[in-house]
Amino acid sequence: MSDSVAREARLIALGGNPNVGKSTIFNSLTGLKQHTGNWPGKTVSGARGEYRYLRRAYTLVDLPGTYSLAARSAEEEVARDFLMSGNADAVVIVCDATCLERSLRLVYQAMEITPRVIVCVNLLDEARKKGIVLDLTALERVLGLPVTGVSARSGEGLEGLTELIRKLTENEIAPAPIHASAACGTQYAETGDPQDQIARTLVAAAEKAAQAAMLTPPCHSACERERRADALLTGRFTGIPLMLLLLCGLFWLTLTGANAPSRALSAVLFRGQDVLYDWMGQLHAAGWLRDVLVLGVYRTLAWVVSVMLPPMAIFFPLFTILEDFGYLPRVAFTLDRCFCRAKACGKQALTMCMVSITLLYAPAYGDMLAIHLYGGNQTADEQTPCL
């Protein structure tokens, strides 16, 4: 084996259900060497990054999360088209250890398209918390595909994954996938809806495989805890008040917490404006140029940064914490009915939250615009928006 770095990077596709930790794995492997954007001609976003392992370069493509490869939505279309294009040297399907059966349905669909599939069982730490113990060797036997377990959040098992990817792309291992129909022993009948038969076979195969892999099912107490929390969060009398409390609390924290940093930031930046103004005066720069650059460009930038940076720096991390706790789907669940009446759906409640925080600062924008249009010789202090 030559020591030189291989000139061609291997293309690895990363697929899986939504929220299984694909992006965590993607970010852990590629670090900052990635760029995100939209898939060509689509409104679906994707990411592509690179990592090096044992002197070889690998390009990782983060496919959108899907529950199926049947191409009924834009995300599914993108995922399926990419896999069918044959460009990928290997496909890693990331599975959720706490919901293995659902993830395996996608694995069975992927193996219909290509045999070069690696099954990566993620969220092992979450599974452990619920008392779930999996037998990945048994899963490997049932699927006929290489299987590895990781806990992407802690980084556990990632080296094993990159090693497995290397072995597959260098043909050191050859997967022999056992398709769903073979696993179930079904023979497709000539009568009856073929799609129904295919779906039933897929579901049955995933069920069998998940059962083979499950050494210990989730413990009762963990499920109970979750059920009790859900009953509280979505209950008839407690659901909406709790939701209002949490969301309003979030907004309140953002608005009050951002005041002092905003003031401090604007004091510093507007002092900088004065310095810049004087400096340009000393350089005998043209009056109009000085006004455009300092009073126009710099002042606007200073204003936007001091008004918007602190609240965004507070709101989005807190919102992400809510998301990590799994609370956001409960919000969509609770509000779905009234959003449907408005011809929208519950998911849009979350978009509304994120947009509202920007709208709350509309008065500050109005202020800024008025000062620019109608003159502003205010000091830095007066220019700071207060909420």
Place this chain on the structure above:
Amino acid sequence: MSQNLSELRVGETACITALRVTGEMRRRLQDLGLVEGTQIQCALKSPSGDPAAYQVRGATIALRREDARNILVQ
């Protein structure tokens, strides 16, 4: 005794007998593992009663009443 999924009360379990819908919704339901013979349990109802959350094949999914009405169970 055939009823539909939306009639299931919180905590009740049933077995799916048929999907009374065709086309894309049928495929979506099948993608979620809702096929004949599947055990399904009503886990939660939202404050307005619609949608409801169901435990099926190890996952919790939410279905609107209009969709749950088309899933026959017993």
